[in-house]
Amino acid sequence: MKRTVEMIFTGIGIVIFLLMSISVGVIAFTDNEQVEVMAKDFVELQEKTSQPGVEKFSEEEFQTLLEKGTNYLFFVFLINLLLGVLALFFLKGDKKPKAAGILLIITAIIGTIASFFFGIIGGAAYLIAGIISLVRRPKKLLE
Numbered sequence: 001m002k003r004t005v006e007m008i009f010t011g012i013g014i015v016i017f018l019l020m021s022i023s024v025g026v027i028a029f030t031d032n033e034q035v036e037v038m039a040k041d042f043v044e045l046q047e048k049t050s051q052p053g054v055e056k057f058s059e060e061e062f063q064t065l066l067e068k069g070t071n072y073l074f075f076v077f078l079i080n081l082l083l084g085v086l087a088l089f090f091l092k093g094d095k096k097p098k099a100a101g102i103l104l105i106i107t108a109i110i111g112t113i114a115s116f117f118f119g120i121i122g123g124a125a126y127l128i129a130g131i132i133s134l135v136r137r138p139k140k141l142l143e
Contacts, residue, residue, distance in 0.1 A: 001138045003091045009129035010091065010104065014084040016122035017111075021077035028070035039063045073115060080111040080119060084126060097133045104130030 027035075039059040046056055057065075083103060090100035104126045112123035 001094055001136070003094055003097060003133065003136075006097070006100070006129045006133045006136075007088060007091050009125045009132070010084055010088045010100075013104075013108075013122040013125035013129065014081060014088065016125065017077050017081040017084060017119065020119060020122065021074055021081055024070050024074045024077060028067065028074045035063060035066060039066070073118065076111065076115045077119060080107055080115070080122065080126075083107040083111075084122075087126075087129075091129075091133060097136070101130045101133035104133065 036059075039062045042062050043057065043059050050056055084107065087100040087103045087107070090096040090103070108123040108126035108130060111126070112120050115123075
């Protein structure tokens with residue numbers, strides 16, 4: 001049985017997670033002066049708008065938070081991407097469509113939650129492909 005629809009949706013999810021991992025990776029793994037400017041602007045804005053008794057972020061704390069957050073998101077998107085490629089391999093040639101479907105559904109749910117819902121579009125594509133690959137039955141030949 002051809003699994004074209006599932007492969008297209010899986011491919012869409014792979015492309016989305018690839019683009020997201022590249023964009024987050026550029027921010028995460030480059031020394032960027034814009035991050036320092038953003039941290040300064042954040043601290044200045046925080047000083048203007050903060051209420052008394054609320055703990056404030058320093059520039060270093062904000063930069064650390066941004067660096068760790070982008071590193072985390074990069075690896076979450078990369079793992080989602082690799083699991084999508086694995087599922088695509090299972091779908092190609094109709095090798096293991098049930099395993100691919102389960103893998104795609106689990107990756108969609110856990111990946112979307114782990115990425116703080118930034119990966120919801122790619123996760124939706126994986127979820128659709130996973131559901132279709134589980135519910136589609138091979139055509140029975142009439143004898």
